[in-house]
Amino acid sequence: MIATPDDYAWFSYERFPELAEAYCFTYVHGRTPEQLVVRLGGRPEDFTPMTLEELIETRHRNSYDTAFLGATTIGDWVFIVEPNGGLGTDEEIITSLSAGTRLVSHFRDVEGVECFYWSEDGELRFCFIADEGYSEEVPDEVVEIMQRIDADYRHLYPSDGPAFLLAEHLTGITLTPELLEGSTYLCGIIPEPR
Template sequence: MITPPDDYAWFSYERFPDLTEAYCFTYIRGLTPEQLVTRLGARPEDFTLMTLEELIATSYRHGYGTAFLGATTIGDWVFVVEPNGGIGADEGIITPLSAGTRLVSHFRDVEGVESFYWSEDGEIRFCFIADDGYSEEAPEEIVESMQRIDSDYRHLYPSEGPAFLMAERLTGITLTPELLEGSTYLCGAIPESR
């Protein structure tokens, strides 16, 4: 059973003040954290293991021109956390990164702009960008979830549950605060010129 969007109310400013206002969560099937961070341009000698709290604090010390992210394994997936980052919402990066696999991401920036992407085998299958709406008609795999969101949860911003619901539907992963906070992340700095 898929979690109702309201069950993601734990992802709040009160619990995650330095993450909820600007984040990107990306799920990629079939890669290891090391493979992912290397593909994005981080140098293996710079990899560091961190807790979520350390990842968030370190990411805010990196200036413009460098993204800082952490990746961990959840089943067959690598889960990426970008505090105040948006690599997972960059079509020029996620489209080739999804070659031969599935990639799902959701993003929110400090101005409240939100997006959701599902890319598979080098093609964007579906995306939602705040203020622009849906990229196209929803693929059959997510029609039921989209109808449920449209009828029952239209009042919520994607980051208040619907994006989590869609990611869960496409990955089978129910993100929980315990999973987010209890994971160890392989972290690296990614140069903007990747």
């Protein structure tokens, strides 16, 4: 069965009001949450296991000038959730974290800016920014799905489904509300992202 944006209609303001308004989801292949924290300049011993609800509540109590995130393992991937965060949109961080592996991220901020990134082995392979379009050349790996998105879902913003479809295509992970809510995240502040 081929996924459609409707399969991700659950990611809504009604179900996830604090998260759907402003989020960044980042997937990194072949790493552990602890390895990602270290690569970002944090110390795993300063991080605490939390539920999604605790992650969101704690984020709201912290300064928005800090990078607060939660990371969990899904299969061979680390899945990072940033309520109202954006490490997964910083091209320097993205390319650094993707060295020797694959990274996929998508983002929405409170002003409605939305984007999608795919980086592989330190190189930005594809970028899709709502209202601006995509990077110059669409790689073969995503041509078919981008044609489908363009033909059938052009009117949708990335967070209304297309970004989830691209992430699923590139990671093999079908994000579900049960997976998002049922995971335990290693959570904390990255003092000075690098």
